[in-house]
Amino acid sequence: QLxxxxxxxxxxxxxxxxRLSCAASGFTLDYYHIGWFRQAPGKEREGVSCISSSDGSTxxxxxxxxxxxxxxxxxxxxxxxxxxxxxxEDTAVYYCAAVRYYCSGYVRDxxxxxxxxxxTVSS
Numbered sequence: 001q002l003x004x005x006x007x008x009x010x011x012x013x014x015x016x017x018x019r020l021s022c023a024a025s026g027f028t029l030d031y032y033h034i035g036w037f038r039q040a041p042g043k044e045r046e047g048v049s050c051i052s053s054s055d056g057s058t059x060x061x062x063x064x065x066x067x068x069x070x071x072x073x074x075x076x077x078x079x080x081x082x083x084x085x086x087x088x089e090d091t092a093v094y095y096c097a098a099v100r101y102y103c104s105g106y107v108r109d110x111x112x113x114x115x116x117x118x119x120t121v122s123s
Contacts, residue, residue, distance in 0.1 A: 002026040002112055006096050009117030012086055016121070020081040022096030022114060029053070029072065033103045034079040035110060036070065038092035038119075045095070047105030049081060059103055063089075086121045094119050 008020040022034060035050040049070040050059045058070050069082040079096060094117055097110035104110065 002098075004096050004098060004112055004114035006094060006114040006117040009094060009119045011120045011122065013123055014087060014121055016086050017082070017084045018086065018119060020083065020094055020096075020117060020119070022079040022081075024077045024098070028074075029077050029079060029098065030074050032098040032100060032112075034070075034072065035097050035099065035103065035105070036081045037095045037097060037107065038090075039095070039116075040092040043092075045107050047107075048094070050103035050105065051079060052103050057103070059105070061105070083119070086119075088121045090119060091121050092119060093117065 003025040005023050012018055031053055033052050036048040037045050038048050039045040048061050048064055049068055051070045051072055067085045072079045096114045098112040099110045
C-alpha cells in the first residue's frame with residue numbers, strides 16, 4: 001500500500017527553524033516528483049515547494065523563496081523541507097504529496113498525500 005508520512009512539525013518562535021520529513025512506504029520516491037503544501041485555518045491548501053525526480057529541479061512559492069529548501073534522499077526514500085526564518089504567517093498544517101509526471105503547484109494534480117504535520121510559529 002502506498003503511503004506518505006510527514007513528521008518534524010512543532011512549535012517554534014519567529015525567526016526559528018524546523019525540518020520536515022516526508023517518508024514513503026510501499027513505493028519508491030525515485031520516480032515521483034514530491035511537493036509540499038500547507039493549509040492554514042480557514043484558508044485553501046496552497047503549494048509551497050516541489051522537487052523533480054527527473055533532474056532534481058526545485059520550485060518554491062514566492063512567499064517562501066530564500067527561506068525554505070526542499071531536498072531528497074533516495075537511499076532513505078525521504079524528502080525534506082528545511083524551513084528557516086519562520087514567520088507567524090507560516091503557521092499551517094504541512095502536507096507532502098507525490099505526483100508521477102511533473103512538478104505542480106496545484107492540489108488537483110497530485111496522486112498521493114500524507115496526513116499532515118502541524119507547524120506553529122508563535123512567540
